Amino acid sequence: MILIDQLTFQRYEDISANVKPERLKVFITKAQDLDLKPFLGRTLYFDFIKHFNEDGTIKDDAPQHYKDLLNGSEYLNKRGHIVLYEGLLPTLLYFAFSRFIEADAIRYTSTGPVQKQADQSIRLSPAELSKLVQQQRSVANAHANEVQKFLRDHRDDFPLWEDNGKNRTARQSGPRIRAVDKSDFNYPGGSYSQTNYLPLTDN
Numbered sequence: 001m002i003l004i005d006q007l008t009f010q011r012y013e014d015i016s017a018n019v020k021p022e023r024l025k026v027f028i029t030k031a032q033d034l035d036l037k038p039f040l041g042r043t044l045y046f047d048f049i050k051h052f053n054e055d056g057t058i059k060d061d062a063p064q065h066y067k068d069l070l071n072g073s074e075y076l077n078k079r080g081h082i083v084l085y086e087g088l089l090p091t092l093l094y095f096a097f098s099r100f101i102e103a104d105a106i107r108y109t110s111t112g113p114v115q116k117q118a119d120q121s122i123r124l125s126p127a128e129l130s131k132l133v134q135q136q137r138s139v140a141n142a143h144a145n146e147v148q149k150f151l152r153d154h155r156d157d158f159p160l161w162e163d164n165g166k167n168r169t170a171r172q173s174g175p176r177i178r179a180v181d182k183s184d185f186n187y188p189g190g191s192y193s194q195t196n197y198l199p200l201t202d203n
Contacts, residue, residue, distance in 0.1 A: 001049065002028045003056050003070070004093055012093055024100065031096035039091075039144060044160040065157035069150065077153050085150045086143065094140035102133045 005028075006021050015024075037045045048069070051062035058070055068075075072087030151161050 001052060001054055001056055003032065003052065004028055004089060004096070005056065008089060008093060009097070012090060013097060027100040027103065028092070028096045030099050031092055035095040035140070036092050041160070041162045043162070044158060047160055065154060075153070083153070085146060088147055091140055091143040091147055094136050094143060098133050098136035098140060101136060102129070
């Protein structure tokens with residue numbers, strides 16, 4: 001089950017009509033599993049998606065605060081200021097869009113991975129492609145900040161949400177060093193064993 005589709009994309013970005021819905025679905029699924037789930041936290045995420053139909057629409061009898069989380073709402077914060085919250089959709093969409101851009105430059109064929117080329121077009125360099133991906137993830141993170149603010153302002157409605165460092169690190173882009181091996185290898189001028197290394201994990 002996916003929460004957004006090609007029609008949702010057309011509300012925010014001008015993507016080619018030649019993009020097959022099933023191909024786009026792959027990146028939406030990845031964004032839900034690898035970006036949205038860690039950001040919301042597994043407990044809240046799984047309780048949230050229980051209130052969706054198989055076609056990705058939210059159920060009529062879903063709690064109002066889940067409908068507001070998804071679709072957005074206008075509300076008064078604790079300071080009495082009006083807040084216009086856009087909803088969760090643009091966050092998920094731009095996470096999926098960044099993954100689509102990054103992967104769409106490469107196609108896997110029976111003879112191995114290839115880069116797409118077309119007449120009358122100039123292929124982006126790896127650095128330019130990386131910059132474009134980072135730009136889209138920055139947009140996703142900006143929307144994610146608004147989701148986080150909405151959850152904080154409605155903390156009583158979302159007891160399953162855990163506001164901690166994992167929410168923030170889950171949506172950082174690129175590889176991250178999660179742990180450093182404290183061995184002689186890491187100290188300048190010291191002796192070291194060539195079996196020691198800096199473990200790079202994504203846990």
